[in-house]
Amino acid sequence: xxxxxxxxxxxxxxxxxxxxxxxxxxxxxxxxxxxxxxxxxxxxxxxxxxxxxxxxxxxxxxxxxxxxxxxxxxxxxxxxxxxxxxxxxxxxxxxxxxxxxxxxxxxxxxxxxxxxxxxxxxxxxxxxxxxxxxxxxxxxxxxxxxxxxxxxxxxxxxxxxxxxxxxxxxxxxxxxxxxxxxxxxxxxxxxxxxxxxxxxxxxxxxxxxxxxxxxxxxxxxxxxxxxxxxxxxxxxxxxxxxxxxxxxxxxxxxxxxxxxxxxxxxxxxxxxxxxxxxxxxxxxxxxxxxxxxxxxxxxxxxxxxxxxxxxxxxxxxxxxxxxxxxxxxx
Amino acid sequence: xxxxxxxxxxxxxxxxxxxxxxxxxxxxxxxxxxxxxxxxxxxxxxxxxxxxxxxxxxxxxxxxxxxxxxxxxxxxxxxxxxxxxxxxxxxxxxxxxxxxxxxxxxxxxxxxxxxxxxxxxxxxxxxxxxxxxxxxxxxxxxxxxxxxxxxxxxxxxxxxxxxxxxxxxxxxxxxxxxxxxxxxxxxxxxxxxxxxxxxxxxxxxxxxxxxxxxxxxxxxxxxxxxxxxxxxxxxxxxxxxxxxxxxxxxxxxxxxxxxxxxxxxxxxxxxxxxxxxxxxxxxxxxxxxxxxxxxxxxxxxxxxxxxxxxxxxxxxxxxxxxxxxxxxxx
DNA sequence: CTGTTAGCGCGTTCAC
DNA sequence: GTGAACGCGCTAACAG
Numbered sequence: 193x194x195x196x197x198x199x200x201x202x203x204x205x206x207x208x209x210x211x212x213x214x215x216x217x218x219x220x221x222x223x224x225x226x227x228x229x230x231x232x233x234x235x236x237x238x239x240x241x242x243x244x245x246x247x248x249x250x251x252x253x254x255x256x257x258x259x260x261x262x263x264x265x266x267x268x269x270x271x272x273x274x275x276x277x278x279x280x281x282x283x284x285x286x287x288x289x290x291x292x293x294x295x296x297x298x299x300x301x302x303x304x305x306x307x308x309x310x311x312x313x314x315x316x317x318x319x320x321x322x323x324x325x326x327x328x329x330x331x332x333x334x335x336x337x338x339x340x341x342x343x344x345x346x347x348x349x350x351x352x353x354x355x356x357x358x359x360x361x362x363x364x365x366x367x368x369x370x371x372x373x374x375x376x377x378x379x380x381x382x383x384x385x386x387x388x389x390x391x392x393x394x395x396x397x398x399x400x401x402x403x404x405x406x407x408x409x410x411x412x413x414x415x416x417x418x419x420x421x422x423x424x425x426x427x428x429x430x431x432x433x434x435x436x437x438x439x440x441x442x443x444x445x446x447x448x449x450x451x452x453x454x455x456x457x458x459x460x461x462x463x464x465x466x467x468x469x470x471x472x473x474x475x476x477x478x479x480x481x482x483x484x485x486x487x488x489x490x491x492x493x494x495x496x497x498x499x500x501x502x503x504x505x506x507x508x509x510x511x512x513x514x515x516x517x518x519x520x521x522x
Numbered sequence: 523x524x525x526x527x528x529x530x531x532x533x534x535x536x537x538x539x540x541x542x543x544x545x546x547x548x549x550x551x552x553x554x555x556x557x558x559x560x561x562x563x564x565x566x567x568x569x570x571x572x573x574x575x576x577x578x579x580x581x582x583x584x585x586x587x588x589x590x591x592x593x594x595x596x597x598x599x600x601x602x603x604x605x606x607x608x609x610x611x612x613x614x615x616x617x618x619x620x621x622x623x624x625x626x627x628x629x630x631x632x633x634x635x636x637x638x639x640x641x642x643x644x645x646x647x648x649x650x651x652x653x654x655x656x657x658x659x660x661x662x663x664x665x666x667x668x669x670x671x672x673x674x675x676x677x678x679x680x681x682x683x684x685x686x687x688x689x690x691x692x693x694x695x696x697x698x699x700x701x702x703x704x705x706x707x708x709x710x711x712x713x714x715x716x717x718x719x720x721x722x723x724x725x726x727x728x729x730x731x732x733x734x735x736x737x738x739x740x741x742x743x744x745x746x747x748x749x750x751x752x753x754x755x756x757x758x759x760x761x762x763x764x765x766x767x768x769x770x771x772x773x774x775x776x777x778x779x780x781x782x783x784x785x786x787x788x789x790x791x792x793x794x795x796x797x798x799x800x801x802x803x804x805x806x807x808x809x810x811x812x813x814x815x816x817x818x819x820x821x822x823x824x825x826x827x828x829x830x831x832x833x834x835x836x837x838x839x840x841x842x843x844x845x846x847x848x849x850x851x852x
Numbered sequence: 853c854t855g856t857t858a859g860c861g862c863g864t865t866c867a868c
Numbered sequence: 869g870t871g872a873a874c875g876c877g878c879t880a881a882c883a884g
Contacts, residue, residue, distance in 0.1 A: 195861060206871040211863055221869060238635055242581075243861035245572040246876050256616070261591070262601050271592050274618050278625070283632070286586070286616040288604050295608070302613070305568055408794070441798045464738065465795025468771045525877060536855040541879060551853060573877035576860050 194235040203231040214239065245307070253283045254491065255303040255311035258335075259291045263435060264463050265480060266314065269335060272484025273312060280492065282309070291377055293318040304329050310491045320379055325502065331494040335487045337379045338504065345494055347487045347505045349478050351380055354509035355387025358458055358476045359430060361511060363395045366519050367427035367456055370397065373414065373440060374432035375406025384432045384460070400426060404436070411439025412446070419447050425455055428517070434461030437473065457516040460509075471515025479507050524565040533561035544569060575637070583613040584821065585633040585641035588665075589621045593765060594793050595810060596644065599665060602814025603642060610822065612639070621707055623648040634659050640821045650709055655832065661824040665817045667709045668834065675824055677817040677835045679808050681710055684839035685717025688788055688806045689760060691841060693725045696849050697757035697786055700727065703744065703770060704762035705736025714762045714790070730756060734766070741769025742776070749777050755785055758847070764791025767803065787846040790839075801845025809837050 196214075200207045205224050212220045213228040231237070245251050256273060258266040270286070277284045285306065287299040293316045303311050310331040315323060320337055325344050334346035362370055372388045375381035385401060392399045404414045411431065419425065429444075431437035437459030444451065451457040452471065459466075462477035486505050494500070530537045535554050542550050543558040561567070575581050586603060588596040600616070607614045615636065617629040623646045633641050640661040645653060650667055655674050664676035692700055702718045705711035715731060722729045734744045741761065749755065759774075761767035767789030774781065781787040782801065789796075792807030816835050824830070 196863095197861085200871095207862080208864075208871055209869085212870095215863080219869065224869080240576070240637075240861050241635055242572055242575040242579075242637065243876090244863080246570070246576050246860090246878085247862045247864085249572075249876080251572075260601070261604070262594075262597050264592075264594075264597075267592050267594075267597050270616070271590070271618065274591070274616060278618070278628075283636070284616050286600070286604060286614050288601065288608075298608075305571055306613070307570075307572065438794055438798065445798065445800070463795075464768055465793075465798065468768065468775065468795065469799050470775070526879095527877080530855095537878080538855060538857095538880080539853090542854095545879085549853060554854080570877050573860090574879080576862085576876090577878045577880085579860075 193240075194237045196237070196239070198235055199228065199231045199237050202235055203227040249307070251307050251309055252281065253285060253306060253308045254488070255285045255287065255299070255306070255308045255313075255330075257287045257289060257296065257299050257303075257311060257313045259289050259314050259316070261286065261288055265336070265434060265461055265478065268480035269484035269487070272481045273488045276485055276488045276492075289316060291316050300328070310495050312487050312491060317377055317379060331491060331498065333487050333491045333494065335483065339379055340383075343502055345490050345502050345504070347483050347490060347507070349380075349483070349509055350506045351383035352387040352390065354460070354476045355384040355432075356391045357509070357511055358460075358474075359388050359391040360395075361474065361513065362428045362430065362456060362458060362517055363391065363397070365456070365517060368397055369400065369424070369426040370428045370430060371400040371402065371418070371426040372430050372432065373402045373404060373411060373436055375436060376403035377406060381406060381432045388430065406433055406436055408435045408439040408442070411436040412443040413439075415440050415443035416447055419443075419449070425449065427519075428456035428458065430457075431459030434459065434463045434466075434475075437461070437466070437475070438463070441469070441473070451516050452518055453520055456519060462510075462512055466512075466514070474514045474517035475512050477510040477512050479510065482507055523570075524567045526567070526569070528565055529558065529561045529567050532565055533557040579637070581637050581639055582611065583615060583636060583638045584818070585615045585617065585629070585636070585638045585643075585660075587617045587619060587626065587629050587633075587641060587643045589619050589644050589646070591616065591618055595666070595764060595791055595808065598810035599814035599817070602811045603818045606815055606818045606822075619646060621646050630658070640825050642817050642821060647707055647709060661821060661828065663817050663821045663824065665813065669709055670713075673832055675820050675832050675834070677813050677820060677837070679710075679813070679839055680836045681713035682717040682720070684790070684806045685714040685762075686721045687839070687841055688790075688804075689718050689721040690725075691804065691843065692758045692760070692786060692788060692847055693721065693727070695786070695847060697847075698727055699730065699754070699756040700758045700760060701730040701732065701748070701756040702760050702762065703732045703734060703741060703766050705766060706733035707736060711736060711762045718760065736763055736766055738765045738769040738772070741766040742773040743769075745770050745773035746777055749773075749779070755779065757849075758786035758788065760787075761789035764789065764793045764796075764805075767791065767796070767805070768793070771799070771803070781846050782848055783850055786849060792840075792842055796842075796844070804844045804847035805842050807840040807842050809840065812837055 196207050200210050289296040312333050314336045338346035338348045374385050404410050458474040460476050462475050466473040526537050529540050543555050619626040642663050644666045668676035668678045704715050734740050788804040790806050792805050796803040
């Protein structure tokens with residue numbers, strides 16, 4: 193591999209001049225700039241990033257720490273982040289925590305060791321409860337999860353509002369006994385529970401909520417258990433996430449219950465399959481591309497302006513009404 | 523930040539001893555090892571990776587270049603790769619190419635600049651046709667796509683066999699006019715087309731194949747166009763990928779055609795929704811976790827043994843028969 | 853078993 | 869406008 197010294201010799205200038213040209217700094221005559229560029233091409237010179245990073249103490253690398261990249265929500269958010277990173281010549285380090293605080297901690301340590309420019313993180317509940325931006329050597333933008341009072345840069349859905357509108361839609365369609373299956377391990381699940389409770393209280397209805405591990409399999413099992421233990425089937429069931437929603441659909445199917453005939457169904461996240469099942473499923477869609485793009489833009493802004501005040505970007509969900517929530521005329 | 527010299531001073535030893543202890547090298551007395559460890563804790567010392575990489579000329583970083591992380595296939599493969607990387611203390615750099623050779627080239631260049639230990643790549647067709655492992659400064663393992671004659675480390679499905687078994691299943695169930703919608707932009711799509719053609723030829727049937735851009739939207743549009751242009755609806759339609767399959771389902775639904783009553787349906791990739799629609803959709807499932815795990819293990823083996831012969835790991839698909847492919851009794 | 857020291861390749865003063 | 873020289877923090881070769 194050609195080094196900067198090789199280029200300098202080839203061009204008949206000093207390494208300092210080469211460095212200046214490469215960095216686009218002023219104070220170099222047009223002639224030498226030209227000669228350097230020619231030599232760079234000729235030798236197929238590529239700066240050594242390790243050396244450059246050691247010297248400059250910067251990395252052009254971002255960390256992306258999500259709980260599970262298989263969750264379509266994070267998949268789409270990641271995609272948007274990667275797009276913007278590409279456009280800015282940044283690298284993205286991908287990490288999965290599995291909602292495991294230990295793994296999360298490991299990766300956060302790794303980010304410090306890597307000396308990343310910044311991190312986009314969907315924190316576990318354990319971390320979020322004691323999260324302080326000042327604890328990290330790098331800027332952090334929280335995604336998907338954030339306490340409403342926390343001092344952090346974050347991009348989140350307006351979860352309370354979104355849940356309220358989704359549940360209100362069910363109330364408006366005449367459903368009274370509305371059950372809520374939510375992921376208890378995240379701030380998001382709890383905020384959506386709050387919205388659900390608000391709406392039910394306002395309507396004078398009794399809440400029926402079921403906390404669970406936010407996985408498809410868990411939701412499938414829990415809905416079946418619920419149906420076995422209670423003689424009266426609810427009018428409607430709402431899932432606090434797309435993964436849980438999928439589990440509910442599987443469980444209801446196994447229990448030979450049909451929607452919307454036997455009970456109505458609704459949930460979060462506009463996953464592709466919610467459109468192709470018959471009838472389609474009513475969901476609160478999250479603007480995942482916007483969330484991802486906003487997150488990395490917020491991070492880049494923070495990197496450029498380390499001192500500016502913390503910002504929370506709250507996005508509005510989009511209610512997609514389909515057949516699953518409309519009570520049959522009968 | 524504490525440097526290695528600080529630790530050395532604190533422990534009353536030389537930097538060399540500290541370096542040896544940190545690297546776990548032999549030739550250090552138990553006493554000094556102990557003292558060093560204590561000082562490392564006391565100073566909260568973390569080695570500077572940039573310096574270490576500059577000196578050692580290694581990075582402990584892998585590149586993962588896929589065409590689109592939103593495709594559940596790549597999502598699951600990525601997840602498996604990330605898991606193994608975590609277990610081995612490796613970092614993963616994530617990149618999306620969008621099937622764009624220019625982006626692919628950009629990222630491959632980036633990998634060289636990053637001096638990664640190795641790369642896992644799902645190549646564009648443009649690259650695959652001229653791919654030579656020797657062209658890269660780092661080991662590469664191809665995933666999902668590989669010509670059968672190419673000199674490369676690779677992990678792929680046995681596409682020809684998988685397509686044959688899937689199509690044979692349709693033939694066995696009495697379908698005669700079987701259409702095949704496939705992604706023409708990838709080697710994978712073409713290999714599956716080959717399997718489809720083999721089976722139809724063996725059964726004495728006439729192939730009806732439709733090449734398309736391998737996206738859901740494109741598939742939705744193409745199936746509708748096809749149905750408008752041809753008076754006779756096929757007995758069955760097969761998709762060469764999960765994304766295309768989803769588009770077909772959407773298109774058929776818009777055209778008010780029902781499966782399996784009006785025509786049978788089958789495809790690749792066991793996506794979650796293929797189980798929850800009614801009836802379920804018959805698919806050739808790919809062992810995505812195995813594919814990802816095999817890919818990174820193959821890469822690590824190659825890194826450890828740069829000279830060993832190229833290996834292609836060919837995995838077998840798993841035929842999941844569901845209601846969509848069974849001709850109704852009527 | 854331990855310490856001294858020479859670079860790894862680059863960016864950046866500071867003289868000229 | 870240009871170049872010589874130092875040092876970022878670490879590893880490894882060598883001397884003891």
